[in-house]
Amino acid sequence: MKIVVCIKQVPNTDTVKIDPKTNNLVRSNVEGIINLFDRNAIEAALQLRQQAGGEVILLSMGPNSYISSLRDGLAMGADSAILLSSRKFGGADTLATAYVLSEAIKKIGNVDLILFGRQSVDADTGQVGPIVAEELQVPQVTFAESIELQDKNQLIGHRLLDNLVQEVKVHLPAVVTVRDEMNQPRYETPLNIQKSFEKEIIIWSENELAVDPAQIGQTGSPTVVKRIYSPEKAGRQTTTLPTDPHAAVTQLLEELNN
């Protein structure tokens, strides 16, 4: 089984400090770590490899400093790592990022499963995994709290949503975005740390991928961030409807009419 785990490097929130003058994050000298949910995705991949055999390939897009996070993933036990790195990839939004990742996954070839963390802890969009599934035209299981291989070609995932768990059966290849409820990521062991330096981290730029220049980097990113702000908390009132459906509808209509 060939599993690709897409990971993102994010600032270590333990070391992030706020500039008291600007109230912005001080990003210089901030340690980069693997996005927390992505560690759960790596753990899920390693468990599947243990169960079904095969290999776990880490994939990330970013500057060379991301190598440290790929190294961490290798030290958890992944087999190999690929970094997609080029100035031309810079400034990518979720669409352009997902496009480049998809092209890399096509180049890797014969991938059975693509895992993501459910979202990144810095941008919080949760969009890249689903867009990659669309780019590759494969099914997706988002917010999975568990996954189970049925056979070589099928997987059952349980999606943990706000108030329900949805069981989904998909054919492979597929994309799964992993929640932290799925597992407890393993520690990097001292031996695996040393071994991680013996594994090559492959770097691909636009030259190695069959990418459309119009769809990468800032050019390929339609998202425009106009402003970042904390929404004001509106003091809204919550009304709990009765459990009896008839009474609930009656009260709801009354509320709407008011």
Add this chain to the structure above:
Amino acid sequence: MTNDKVSAQNMLHRMIVDFTANELAPIDMKIDQLGDYPEGLFQKVVDNGLLGITLPREYGGAGFDYIAAAQAINAMAFGNASMAVTLEGHFKTISQFLKYGQPELLAKYLPSATKRIFAFSQTESSGGSNPTGISTRAVKQGDDWIITGDKIMITNGGLAQVYCVLAKTEDDQMAVFVVDQDMPGFQFGKREDFIGLRGTPVGEIVMDHIKVPDYHLLGEIGQGHEIGNNAHDDARILMGAVLAGIMKHELKIAVDYSKQRKALDTPLYELQTIQEKIADIAIAKQNTELLYQHGAELKTAGEPYSEIAAMAKSYGSRSAVSAGDKALQVLAGYGYSREYPIEHLIRDARAMEIAEGTVEKMNTEIATKEVAK
């Protein structure tokens, strides 16, 4: 050092910090109260490969040097000094295997050193750091040696499965042999009920005519004292690391408390008398870090490190006890309470004014070397 080596060392340090924060620090007080490691804890240490940190790759270990190992032990001691000392006892013994062991012995035992603890035993009821009065005997019988004797106060005694034992082959000749718990004639004795480092088992082994082949001899006949001293030196560097970790813990408790507690309307940390104590703890911690790190660097570089190792343990142990006392005073009534960990940190640190040679012996060794310069 190469960039990769530094990066690997940093990754190891971060791994130990995470492991300690998740697995050890939350039960630090429990380990002290229990007087042992809770069931399953030691297995987690084994499963995560921590016994193999210094073991060369050819034997299945990670092959980190003593600098990385000392740093790892320091990070662990910040959360729990007992487990850090358990690793210290194992690493120093592995060092003696590597330095003095014959290839056949290394091939037989070292591949298992990622799964089981190795211990070094010198002390008998007749004496500890001065082993000339020991009564354990090794008698040559054909190609084998027959070992009989009783060793006490062994770090990890009872938990360890493989033991280096100092024995007399003649009245004036000493040597170190390797025995293991599966050999006929091997028995565990009592476990000590010490006041500090209560997680670390310290116990006794009894050897009744244990037969070992000749290659179980470390080094040569007559080298026993030297090997014993070398084991002390290796242990003392790591104990310096443990002590600096304890002081980091003491400092954190004192600083955190001084921020949250007020005397009338003034936070404690603004009071000069409190600042004095915090500064003293911080300086002692920093000094001990410099000593143990320098010792580890010298050992790794193949330079003499015996004196600096003695300094790390002598200065570190006295400082950590004194720093604990100062931290206790910052917390006042709470510091004196068993609800807070300060009192057990003092008990933990106190052990290292004695173990691996008393402070008085350290200072005699340091002074002797200084006078001879």
